[in-house]
Amino acid sequence: METGDIGPSPPFRGEREGPVAERWEGEVGGTANQLIGPPHPALSPRPAGGEGKTHTSDPGSVGENPVSVGPAFSVEALGHRFGPRRVLNNVSFSIAPGDFTVLLGLNGAGKTTLFSLATRLYAQGEGAIRIFGMDIRERMLECLRQLGIVFQQPTLDLDLSVDQNLFYHCALHGLSHRDAAQRIAAEIERVGLVEQRREKARQLSGGQRRRVEIARALLHRPRLLLLDEPTVGLDIASRQFMLDHVRRLCREQGLAALWATHLIDEVGEGARVVVLHKGEVLADGAAAQLLGEMRAPSMRAAFETLVQEREAA
Amino acid sequence: MRPIHYLRCFAGIATREWLRFLNQRGRFFSALVRPLVWLAIFATGFHFVLGVSIIPPYETYIPYAVYIAPGLIAMILLFNGMLSSLSMVYDREMGSMRILMVSPLPRWFLLTAKLLAGVIVSVLQAYAFLAIALIWEIEPPWYGYIAVLPALILSGLMMGALGLLLSSAIRQLENFASVMNFVIFPMFFASSALYPLWHIKEASLLLYRICAINPFTHAVELIRFALYGQLEPVSAVVLVAATAIFLTLAVYGYDPAKGLMARRTAD
Numbered sequence: 001m002e003t004g005d006i007g008p009s010p011p012f013r014g015e016r017e018g019p020v021a022e023r024w025e026g027e028v029g030g031t032a033n034q035l036i037g038p039p040h041p042a043l044s045p046r047p048a049g050g051e052g053k054t055h056t057s058d059p060g061s062v063g064e065n066p067v068s069v070g071p072a073f074s075v076e077a078l079g080h081r082f083g084p085r086r087v088l089n090n091v092s093f094s095i096a097p098g099d100f101t102v103l104l105g106l107n108g109a110g111k112t113t114l115f116s117l118a119t120r121l122y123a124q125g126e127g128a129i130r131i132f133g134m135d136i137r138e139r140m141l142e143c144l145r146q147l148g149i150v151f152q153q154p155t156l157d158l159d160l161s162v163d164q165n166l167f168y169h170c171a172l173h174g175l176s177h178r179d180a181a182q183r184i185a186a187e188i189e190r191v192g193l194v195e196q197r198r199e200k201a202r203q204l205s206g207g208q209r210r211r212v213e214i215a216r217a218l219l220h221r222p223r224l225l226l227l228d229e230p231t232v233g234l235d236i237a238s239r240q241f242m243l244d245h246v247r248r249l250c251r252e253q254g255l256a257a258l259w260a261t262h263l264i265d266e267v268g269e270g271a272r273v274v275v276l277h278k279g280e281v282l283a284d285g286a287a288a289q290l291l292g293e294m295r296a297p298s299m300r301a302a303f304e305t306l307v308q309e310r311e312a313a
Numbered sequence: 314m315r316p317i318h319y320l321r322c323f324a325g326i327a328t329r330e331w332l333r334f335l336n337q338r339g340r341f342f343s344a345l346v347r348p349l350v351w352l353a354i355f356a357t358g359f360h361f362v363l364g365v366s367i368i369p370p371y372e373t374y375i376p377y378a379v380y381i382a383p384g385l386i387a388m389i390l391l392f393n394g395m396l397s398s399l400s401m402v403y404d405r406e407m408g409s410m411r412i413l414m415v416s417p418l419p420r421w422f423l424l425t426a427k428l429l430a431g432v433i434v435s436v437l438q439a440y441a442f443l444a445i446a447l448i449w450e451i452e453p454p455w456y457g458y459i460a461v462l463p464a465l466i467l468s469g470l471m472m473g474a475l476g477l478l479l480s481s482a483i484r485q486l487e488n489f490a491s492v493m494n495f496v497i498f499p500m501f502f503a504s505s506a507l508y509p510l511w512h513i514k515e516a517s518l519l520l521y522r523i524c525a526i527n528p529f530t531h532a533v534e535l536i537r538f539a540l541y542g543q544l545e546p547v548s549a550v551v552l553v554a555a556t557a558i559f560l561t562l563a564v565y566g567y568d569p570a571k572g573l574m575a576r577r578t579a580d
Contacts, residue, residue: 119415123568144417155408159336160329171325172416172423174318 070133072097072146072224072256073118079126080113080279087113088279091127095258095272097223100250102267102287103260104303105276111260112152114276115228119149131224145173148217152228152260154209158202162193162212165201166219173220180219187215191245207238214245225249225257231266243268264300273299275306282306322418323426330397330430344392344438345445348385352449356381368509370541378449383537384506386439386461387529390469391500393438395492397431398476414567421564428477428560432469439465453540464539467552468532474559475528481566504530505537528555 074094080087088110095101105111116122118129120140129136131143156165163184170180188194191211193204201209210230217225225246231239243266249255259266267273267287275283283290283306287299296302334341356378367374413423443451443458453461479496503520504527505513514521524530531548538545 119411121411121414141417141419144415147415149415151408151411153408153411155412157329157333157409160332164329164332168325168329169412171321171328172413172418174321174418176321 071095071130072099072132073226073258074130075114075118075127076130077127078114078117078124078129080110080117080122080124086279088117091276091279091281093274093281093284095224095256097256098250098254099272100247100257100259100270101272101274103258103274103276104262104264104267105260106262108278109262109276110279111262111276112228113279115149115151115226115260118226119144119147145220146223148220148222148225150210150213150217150225150227150230152230152232154213156201156209156212156216159200161198161200162188162204163197165212166216169216170219175220183219183221184215187218188212191215205238207234207241210234210238210242211245214242218249223255225255226260227257228260229262230259231261231263239263239266264303267299275303277307277310280310282310319418319422322416322422323429326413326423326426327430327433330427330434334434340396341438344389345441347392348388348442349445351381351385351388352378352446352451356449368511370538370543376450378446379451380509381507382443382446382449382451383540384501384504384533386442386465386536387468387504387506387533388501389438389442390432390435390465390532391472391497391529393431393435394469394472394474395476395479395497397434398428398473398480420567424477424564424567425560428470428473431473432466435469435473436462436465454542456542457540460542461536461539464532464535467549467556468536471528471532471552471556471559474556474563477563478559478566481563500527500529503527504533506530506533528552531555 071094074092076092078088078091091110091114093101103111103114113122117124118131118136120136124137131146134143136143157168160168166184166188167177167180170183175183188197191214193208193211193215196204196208201212204212214227214230217227227246230246231242234242243259246257246259247268250257261267269288271287272285273283273287273290274281283302285293290296291299291302294302294305296305356376360377371379413427414420416423439461440458443453475496479492501507503524505524506529510521510524510530513524528551531545531551534545535548535552538548
């Protein structure tokens with residue numbers, strides 16, 4: 001179970017050949033819209049520690065998008081342990097801007113740990129996490145500006161209205177009231193909750209709460225969206241809405257999204273999938289290609305084969 | 314990040330705290346009823362048991378109710394400080410703590426802003442108490458109401474910072490009762506809130522020394538003197554120092570690199 005070995009059968013990686021770390025250092029192997037180059041400091045979006053200029057017309061906000069290159073999100077040889085228990089082991093993968101990537105793994109695979117490390121809720125020791133080329137240990141605050149997060153755990157304040165929850169988030173990101181009002185109106189319309197704006201979050205259904213959370217995660221206009229099991233407990237229609245919504249955001253706005261789930265059927269045909277099992281990456285590639293290479297009839301079959309191979313190893 | 318971003322962030326946190334306060338009027342009333350019960354029952358009952366001689370800042374013999382009023386104000390701040398900070402530990406609040414912690418502003422600022430927002434609500438309750446306390450003829454001079462404001466803010470910050478520190482450092486805070494037993498009651502009773510320190514000194518030198526180093530005593534004394542437009546410099550210094558120490562340790566406790574939060578959330 002060894003550290004360098006990421007996938008049981010190398011062709012899974014398909015066009016993304018080789019461990020991610022190597023790609024960084026050397027040649028760039030990625031899809032057309034993917035890697036432009038390694039995250040050289042000179043190419044970094046903002047001067048370290050500086051306030052940084054944004055290229056948008058809205059100077060009032062702090063969540064704007066600097067010009068940058070490289071993958072939206074990358075983890076390199078990431079490891080983590082809780083006491084003696086190792087929960088992540090040499091995990092490496094990356095996401096290009098505009099990519100919709102499913103992080104597929106059973107409960108306990110290490111998905112939430114990975115998210116907690118990426119958002120600095122846990123201290124990160126082994127390996128590196130980069131957001132648009134910036135190491136989160138060095139430039140956490142700038143990384144957070146680029147990051148929209150939907151936690152697994154519900155995080156709406158149930159005693160506050162939808163609007164109040166959203167305005168609170170905008171304030172945390174330093175947006176002015178006017179900007180916030182505009183953006184909230186736009187996002188809430190996109191998730192179809194205009195009529196519920198003044199209702200308390202407590203009165204919303206589970207699916208509606210999730211939609212509010214996704215709207216909230218986008219208010220500061222992040223370029224990378226991390227979603228940890230966003231569809232748990234939702235009915236089929238709500239699940240589909242969430243999936244379609246995020247995929248549309250990726251397609252239309254070039255947002256990169258990492259969608260963690262244990263629900264195999266959420267891996268659509270066109271999606272890219274990273275299979276995480278017991279803290280290790282078993283496969284990483286386009287879903288269709290993965291199926292083809294494994295000659296598996298379905299994603300479920302492919303997943304089971306991968307897990308069995310790993311358990312046997 | 315420009316100052317305006319910090320300001321907006323603070324305004325947002327304070328607004329949220331205010332809205333939550335409006336939504337939980339029950340909490341407000343219970344926080345107000347508690348000291349009033351003390352004032353109405355305890356102070357009346359003990360009026361003839363405990364004699365209070367003339368001690369600064371009082372210039373004449375005072376009813377017992379007047380003596381314990383500053384202690385009861387400090388009690389409001391103490392309960393609120395502990396409650397708002399400890400609520401962060403509970404699952405109900407853990408989610409919104411995550412949202413706070415992923416804001417792109419420095420963690421020390423976020424925690425301080427949250428603390429200060431809680432203090433604003435506490436201070437309003439303290440003034441509400443002072444207004445009702447007029448019934449018991451607790452009538453400090455008019456300028457006392459103004460002079461007490463900084464004392465209330467500083468005391469509130471100290472106790473909020475202590476609550477924050479406890480919430481970051483103690484892994485098992487099962488319920489509020491244990492905090493009552495081990496923090497609130499000892500702090501409140503081993504202080505000058507209910508009896509003057511010289512009284513305690515006559516009874517037990519050890520207890521007197523404990524009371525004298527208890528930061529809560531200094532909160533009470535700072536408020537007591539401020540109500541009469543006077544500054545108690547030793548108490549002010551002790552409170553500033555205690556706030557700085559508690560807050561620094563709390564920020565350290567919420568730093569993921571130190572892992573306190575990580576260890577707890579991993580459970």
